[in-house]
Amino acid sequence: EPEVTQTPSHQVTQMGQEVILRCVPISNHLYFYWYRQILGQKVEFLVSFYNNEISEKSEIFDDQFSVERPDGSNFTLKIRSTKLEDSAMYFCASSEARESITEAFFGQGTRLTVV
Amino acid sequence: AQSVTQPDIHITVSEGASLELRCNYSYGATPYLFWYVQSPGQGLQLLLKYFSGDTLVQGIKGFEAEFKRSQSSFNLRKPSVHWSDAAEYFCAVAPFSGNTGKLIFGQGTTLQVKP
Numbered sequence: 001e002p003e004v005t006q007t008p009s010h011q012v013t014q015m016g017q018e019v020i021l022r023c024v025p026i027s028n029h030l031y032f033y034w035y036r037q038i039l040g041q042k043v044e045f046l047v048s049f050y051n052n053e054i055s056e057k058s059e060i061f062d063d064q065f066s067v068e069r070p071d072g073s074n075f076t077l078k079i080r081s082t083k084l085e086d087s088a089m090y091f092c093a094s095s096e097a098r099e100s101i102t103e104a105f106f107g108q109g110t111r112l113t114v115v
Numbered sequence: 116a117q118s119v120t121q122p123d124i125h126i127t128v129s130e131g132a133s134l135e136l137r138c139n140y141s142y143g144a145t146p147y148l149f150w151y152v153q154s155p156g157q158g159l160q161l162l163l164k165y166f167s168g169d170t171l172v173q174g175i176k177g178f179e180a181e182f183k184r185s186q187s188s189f190n191l192r193k194p195s196v197h198w199s200d201a202a203e204y205f206c207a208v209a210p211f212s213g214n215t216g217k218l219i220f221g222q223g224t225t226l227q228v229k230p
Contacts, residue, residue, distance in 0.1 A: 043207075108158035
């Protein structure tokens with residue numbers, strides 16, 4: 001069964017460092033998303049991406065964040081200068097792009113720890 | 116603003132007992148509704164979804180949920196809980212659109228199953 005894969009599963013980084021989280025969406029999907037879950041809190045939408053551009057982003061997704069689809073398979077989330085409060089589980093998701101109703105499929109997540 | 120409320124943060128049931136997890140949403144129209152499950156260290160797995168039609172929907176692992184428009188609720192049920200059902204459960208809603216990748220999640224309910 002097709003699945004969304006994320007690497008690494010756990011990333012530890014020092015405050016102020018740049019980090020790139022990687023995702024391989026399901027191959028025929030065209031919508032891509034990043035969500036995050038701070039420990040003990042709800043899952044929060046960060047950004048959606050379609051046709052090589054951001055289609056929607058939340059208030060959380062400030063200038064420190066960026067997304068990119070560098071090739072035909074990967075979808076990345078970059079945090080330029082990490083802060084302690086960026087520590088969270090980050091989930092990538094993807095969905096098909098068609099006129100009928102679609103649903104998002106989630107990866108296993110990357111746990112980011114900023115020290 | 117759209118919101119999802121899961122009133123029960125933590126629920127403990129005995130194995131074999133029935134289960135109901137509550138979810139209420141606030142949205143101007145009938146949204147798309149989802150239940151996800153997150154086992155420890157795992158990603159988000161879709162249990163079931165409601166888009167339209169029959170208000171009682173069946174999902175995987177023996178779960179079902181009932182949409183009640185008058186109560187703005189989408190409660191998850193299972194007649195007989197198994198120890199492997201211990202996990203965190205998230206209710207989520209998505210705006211009425213052709214693509215439902217952007218989700219708004221509730222706080223989650225942690226289910227503990229007693230032997």
